[in-house]
Amino acid sequence: MTLLVDIDFSADSLLVARQLIGVTLLIDGVGGRIAETEAYDQADPASHTYAGKTPRNASMFGPPAHAYVYRSYGMHWCMNFVCREPGHGAGVLIRALEPTHGLERMRERRGVEKLELLCAGPGRLAQALGITRALDGLPLDAPPFELLPGPAEPVELLVGPRIGITKAAHELWRFGLKGSKFLSRGFN
Secondary structure (H helix, E strand, C coil): CCCCCCCCCCCCHHHHHHHHCCCEEEECCEEEEEEEEEEECCCCCCCCCCCCCCCCCHHHHCCCCEEEEEEECCCEEEEEEEECCCCCCEEEEEEEEEEEECHHHHHHHHCCCCHHHHCECHHHHHHHHCCCHHHCCCECCCCCEEEECCCCCCCCEEEECCCCCCCCCCCCCEEEECCCCCCCCCCC
């Protein structure tokens, strides 16, 4: 599989979650620099894959470098990038990004002018980028997706517990771009 970024999506989700910080994600030309991620794994009680494969989470058990899109609380779309080998059930939730491409389209979709609020949180990000269930299972190396390398110099990461979950909430599996004003929530 050829991607424009040098990330091995068949690797552990914790590694992929770190490597995605600073990468530019575009969907139909709209998006920006990934500022926050969270890792999930089948052995993790907070993961959608913990109890096994279902019609809802089937994409997470598919090949790496594909999208897993689902509804959160019946209200918001959210997107993970599938990791590990097919059948394992691991992924990285894309929590926030710094908007850089298609700002007007994002503002129209969200009804928000303030740049910092366009993509700060997985539901907001999905709305701004036009993410729906139609993207579930699609490969990240083909349209409408485009992943562009981050800066040449290494980025500084923030590490902390995941948010918005009750199981395994203590795990330090949330990663953010240090100094970013586009995070969904601050790191403690």
